[in-house]
Amino acid sequence: MALVLILGALPLAIWLGLLTAHGGFWLCGERDDRDVPPEPASWPSVTAVVPARDEADVIARSIGALLAQNYPGDFRVILVDDNSSDGTAEAARAAALALGRPERLTVLSGAPLADGWTGKLWAVSQGVAAATADASPKYLWLTDADIGHDPGNLRALVARAEAGGLVLTSLMVELHCKTWAERFLIPAFVFFFQMVYPFAKVNRPGKTAGAAGGCMLARAEALAAAGGIAAIRKALIDDCALGALMKRQGPIWLGLTHRARSLRPYDTFDQIGRMVSRSAYAQLDYSPLKLLGVIVGMALLYMAPVEAALIGHGLVRWLGLATWLLMALSFQPMLRFYRMSPLWGLALPAIGAAYTVFTVQSAVQVWRGEGGLWKGRAQAMA
Numbered sequence: 021m022a023l024v025l026i027l028g029a030l031p032l033a034i035w036l037g038l039l040t041a042h043g044g045f046w047l048c049g050e051r052d053d054r055d056v057p058p059e060p061a062s063w064p065s066v067t068a069v070v071p072a073r074d075e076a077d078v079i080a081r082s083i084g085a086l087l088a089q090n091y092p093g094d095f096r097v098i099l100v101d102d103n104s105s106d107g108t109a110e111a112a113r114a115a116a117l118a119l120g121r122p123e124r125l126t127v128l129s130g131a132p133l134a135d136g137w138t139g140k141l142w143a144v145s146q147g148v149a150a151a152t153a154d155a156s157p158k159y160l161w162l163t164d165a166d167i168g169h170d171p172g173n174l175r176a177l178v179a180r181a182e183a184g185g186l187v188l189t190s191l192m193v194e195l196h197c198k199t200w201a202e203r204f205l206i207p208a209f210v211f212f213f214q215m216v217y218p219f220a221k222v223n224r225p226g227k228t229a230g231a232a233g234g235c236m237l238a239r240a241e242a243l244a245a246a247g248g249i250a251a252i253r254k255a256l257i258d259d260c261a262l263g264a265l266m267k268r269q270g271p272i273w274l275g276l277t278h279r280a281r282s283l284r285p286y287d288t289f290d291q292i293g294r295m296v297s298r299s300a301y302a303q304l305d306y307s308p309l310k311l312l313g314v315i316v317g318m319a320l321l322y323m324a325p326v327e328a329a330l331i332g333h334g335l336v337r338w339l340g341l342a343t344w345l346l347m348a349l350s351f352q353p354m355l356r357f358y359r360m361s362p363l364w365g366l367a368l369p370a371i372g373a374a375y376t377v378f379t380v381q382s383a384v385q386v387w388r389g390e391g392g393l394w395k396g397r398a399q400a401m402a
Contacts, residue, residue: 028328028339031320035346043218043228046211048353050219050275052176052191057183059175063093064158064182066174066237067151071130071143072112072165073102073395078283080115085169087121094157095124095174098150099165100143102130108165126150137253138392138399145249152240160243162236162262163280167193169235170279177237180273187242187270188263190231193280197358201289207358208371209296210276211351216303217260222274229267233259235280242269256302256392256400276357293378298392300382302400311383315376322347322372344369 039046068086072079079099086097101109109127116125128150130143137145144162151160159181161174173191181189192213197206217230236259243249246265255261266272286292304310325347328340348365355364385391391400 025336025339027320027324028332028336031325032339032343032346034321035343035350038215039346039350042215043221045214045218045220046350046353048214048276048357050223050273052180052275052277052279056176057179059179060182063091063178065094065155066091066159066161066178067155067157068095068097068161068163068174069144069147069151070097070099070163070165071102071140071147072099072104072108073139073143074104074106074108075165076104076106076108076111078166079108079111081168081283082163082165083112083115083125084119085167085171086163087116087119087124088171089169089174090171091174091178093178096126097124098126098128098147100128100130100147100150102139102143103132133397138256138258139395139397141249141253141255141258145253148243148249152244157240160238160240162233162238164234166282166284167234168281168283173235173277173279174237176279177235181237181239184271184273186237186273187239188231188266188272189237190233190259190263190272190274191235191277191280192232192274193234193282194276194278194358196282196285197360199285199287201292202286203358203360203364204367205289205292205371205374206286207354207360207364208351208368208375209292210357211354212375214354217263217274219274219276222263222272225271229260229264229272230274231259231263231266231272232274233262234282235277236262238262238266239270242266245269256299289374293374293381294393296375296378297382297385298394300379301386301391302382304379304383306383306386306400308383311379314379318372318376322369322376326369 099112116122133142177189195206221228222230246269252261325340325343328336329344332340347368351365351368386400390398
């Protein structure tokens with residue numbers, strides 16, 4: 021009976037600790053529409069670098085959004101076409117021509133993938149090299165080919181970077197969240213990301229570092245001093261690797277935004293599962309022991325309270341109910357950010373179970389030699 025009580029009380033104690041002493045990760049307080057900085061007296065030059073591989077379905081919208089930025093300073097866009105087979109480069113050029121701004125867009129044909137690199141970072145490195153070859157922009161805007169930006173997003177990013185002397189300013193873009201599978205899994209994806217990388221801790225001096233790869237504004241000089249993209253060339257979780265690299269050069273900032281959003285929907289659980297499993301085991305350093313720890317930890321934090329609430333008795337049941345309610349409440353700020361019903365908070369244990377399955381799938385894929393599979397490339401380097 022004592023052991024059952026301990027197992028009932030331990031998840032509650034852990035959740036209380038997470039919610040009170042882990043950087044307020046669940047509050048969603050770090051957002052780009054709060055503490056808005058003043059605009060700089062002069063606007064520095066910026067070059068956007070966009071890696072793209074078979075993105076013809078979304079590239080016109082993403083490139084169009086970049087070319088439509090109302091940025092007062094010098095700004096250009098470099099698209100690195102990473103050996104696409106679907107006409108990505110042609111669609112991008114057509115979008116620039118339709119907007120009447122073809123001179124702002126440079127399309128590079130990417131070189132074949134080099135040994136020891138992941139595909140995305142190899143494309144980004146070529147774009148960065150081209151951006152800094154002739155001119156020397158102060159900032160490099162690293163953004164994905166499936167992200168749409170509001171016209172004022174770059175202006176707001178640069179204002180924040182200049183005001184804070186930041187070497188890296190990144191935004192967790194608003195992910196596509198309309199299908200049933202997305203509504204079940206996507207807000208929790210950001211919630212779990214914040215749990216691993218509490219934004220408030222990322223934004224303070226210290227060891228915690230992170231970034232969100234859909235939208236990152238890097239100070240070019242600091243990136244070069246850190247060793248450039250080559251310093252993280254093997255990273256599957258390239259955004260957080262870049263965050264750690266850049267934080268050694270100076271202050272960084274990470275926040276939520278509604279100014280940038282994913283253009284690609286995930287219609288099914290399987291699609292989201294593949295997105296998560298591509299890098300989940302890499303997050304655990306390809307360690308079977310860490311994988312076992314995650315399985316046990318997720319079972320304790322998410323599944324055990326539900327079991328206690330539903331089939332426990334007496335104090336154990338009340339402990340389970342209290343823990344379940346506490347985790348549901350912790351999910352509310354993220355649900356509000358995604359404009360979803362608060363009742364989804366009660367589903368967090370089931371969502372946690374799904375992400376545990378995705379993590380195990382990620383490990384199995386690596387063991388089979390299929391880890392990090394993306395656009396036909398298995399890139400995990402365990």
